[in-house]
Amino acid sequence: MRDNEGTQLDQQVHDAYEGIRLSDDAQDRMLGQLLAAQTQRGAREVDGDASPVSEEATGPDSRVAASRRTTPPTHAGRRRPAWRVVLPFAAMLVVGVVVVRTQGMFSEAARETSNSAAAPLAVQKDAASNDALATGAEETEGVAYDAGDLALEELSVAAPEAEAVVEDAYEEARVQPEWYPQVTMADGTTLTTCPEGGAAQQVDEAQVGDALGEATAAASDGSGETVDCMVFALADDAHAYAVRYAGDERYWYGAAL
Amino acid sequence: MSQTCDIEAIFRRHVQTVYRVCYSFMGSAADAEDATQATFMKLVDHPRAFESEEHEKAWLIVCASNLCKDILKSAGRTRVTAMPERELADPQATDPLDTTLDAVLRLPAKYKDVVYLHYYEGYKTAEIAQMLGENPSTVRNRLRDARELLRKALGGEA
Numbered sequence: 001m002r003d004n005e006g007t008q009l010d011q012q013v014h015d016a017y018e019g020i021r022l023s024d025d026a027q028d029r030m031l032g033q034l035l036a037a038q039t040q041r042g043a044r045e046v047d048g049d050a051s052p053v054s055e056e057a058t059g060p061d062s063r064v065a066a067s068r069r070t071t072p073p074t075h076a077g078r079r080r081p082a083w084r085v086v087l088p089f090a091a092m093l094v095v096g097v098v099v100v101r102t103q104g105m106f107s108e109a110a111r112e113t114s115n116s117a118a119a120p121l122a123v124q125k126d127a128a129s130n131d132a133l134a135t136g137a138e139e140t141e142g143v144a145y146d147a148g149d150l151a152l153e154e155l156s157v158a159a160p161e162a163e164a165v166v167e168d169a170y171e172e173a174r175v176q177p178e179w180y181p182q183v184t185m186a187d188g189t190t191l192t193t194c195p196e197g198g199a200a201q202q203v204d205e206a207q208v209g210d211a212l213g214e215a216t217a218a219a220s221d222g223s224g225e226t227v228d229c230m231v232f233a234l235a236d237d238a239h240a241y242a243v244r245y246a247g248d249e250r251y252w253y254g255a256a257l
Numbered sequence: 258m259s260q261t262c263d264i265e266a267i268f269r270r271h272v273q274t275v276y277r278v279c280y281s282f283m284g285s286a287a288d289a290e291d292a293t294q295a296t297f298m299k300l301v302d303h304p305r306a307f308e309s310e311e312h313e314k315a316w317l318i319v320c321a322s323n324l325c326k327d328i329l330k331s332a333g334r335t336r337v338t339a340m341p342e343r344e345l346a347d348p349q350a351t352d353p354l355d356t357t358l359d360a361v362l363r364l365p366a367k368y369k370d371v372v373y374l375h376y377y378e379g380y381k382t383a384e385i386a387q388m389l390g391e392n393p394s395t396v397r398n399r400l401r402d403a404r405e406l407l408r409k410a411l412g413g414e415a
Contacts, residue, residue: 009407010376016358017377022276030294031268038264038301185326210315212340212390213323233390241390 155162177252180217180227183243191231191254193243194220203242203251209233215246261376264304268297271314277377281369286361294329297319315388317377322370322389329366329388361411368403371396 022030053191148209177200178194193200212231228246231254241254272293279292299320307313364372370389374380382400387395 009404009411011358012411013361013372013407015299015378017277017281019358019371020275020277020280022290027268027272028292030272030297031265034264034268035296037298041301074413134281140302186323186330191274210388210390231390236387239391 068129068172068228109224142151159166177217177243177245179220180245182257183215183229183231183254184218185213185215185231190257191215192257193217193252193254195253195255201253203234203236203253205251207234207236208242208251210234212241215243217243261338264297264301265319267300267313270298270310271317274314274378278318278321278370278373279325281361281373282322282329282366283397288328290319292325296324318370318374319388323372324365355409357407359408363410364403364406368399368406371399372403372407375400 015166181192181194182190183193210233213232215229215231216226216231229245230246232242232244234240234242234250234253235252239253240256242251243254244251275296276289276293279287279296280289283292285288296317300317307316361372362368371385374385374388375382380388382393382396385391386396389396
């Protein structure tokens with residue numbers, strides 16, 4: 001009896017939905033507007049004015065699509081703060097200064113060594129060179145980390161390699177989940193990409209499921225700064241979510257708070 | 258399968274589905290049309306490729322559902338007060354379909370997507386859970402609660 005009631009209810013609800021229909025006129029009108037919008041968009045892209053769409057027009061994983069379409073993912077999504085743009089250039093300048101300085105110190109130490117006659121030449125030269133190299137390396141690291149806590153390593157490299165390091169630094173400056181660990185979804189669900197203050201864990205893209213919606217991630221320094229991100233379902237029992245920051249291709253584990 | 262640019266074909270395939278989802282949330286034809294249009298506009302603004310028509314439909318349903326929830330939330334509207342009187346059937350209505358539709362429209366927003374996906378689209382609990390990013394048990398509970406609410410609203414006639 002109960003089963004019959006249930007089946008009847010199922011059928012009634014199904015039929016009720018079936019009764020909801022959009023009229024042909026409304027369909028034609030809507031389609032006309034969509035096609036016009038698509039044409040306008042195409043014209044804008046041809047003009048080279050592929051400006052970001054309005055906030056209203058963004059949707060679940062639309063940022064993912066946007067980041068796939070635009071060439072440098074850096075420019076997809078939210079405009080980044082000025083300091084983020086300036087920082088890599090400042091780091092590059094610091095690297096240049098440090099490289100020149102290190103080379104200067106090295107040659108100065110070598111010159112002093114060659115001028116000294118009190119000790120056996122080879123021993124003194126080795127000691128002086130090692131000191132100079134050690135000092136140079138320490139200063140290099142100190143300055144670089146002061147410049148913005150960037151993961152700049154091996155800064156005593158030659159100029160072309162230094163540029164590569166700066167590129168890496170720029171990459172790091174682009175997205176750091178630790179900077180924006182607290183993610184708030186549109187429905188109010190809050191997650192963190194750094195559970196218990198630990199480091200963010202990257203997720204293999206193959207594990208990532210459907211997009212659950214857009215979210216904002218708040219800065220950990222309490223500045224109130226936010227960046228956009230997308231939250232995805234994850235087929236992992238231990239982690240329900242994956243988070244992808246705007247302009248970044250990587251996914252990070254997200255734990256519900 | 259890639260339908261990145263064929264918005265017309267996608268629209269024709271899924272407009273009724275998207276409209277039903279939107280109507281079930283918004284409760285009025287005008288608002289549902291606006292939400293339907295906004296859903297497809299997302300595809301226009303961010304063309305994307307789908308793996309299959311099923312994937313396409315699932316994406317649109319979730320997109321429409323989230324969009325409606327956002328609209329309702331941002332407008333501070335509630336499920337019942339937001340509904341134009343015209344859209345709610347006369348309590349004395351005799352057409353059981355109208356009565357059932359009213360009962361569906363009066364459901365809290367959190368039940369609407371699961372009810373639509375289960376009762377109309379015929380998705381299984383696990384599939385709905387995956388689409389909405391919820392636990393299967395949450396979806397089961399919502400379906401059970403929604404069914405109970407519908408039963409009460411229909412006065413046990415179902």
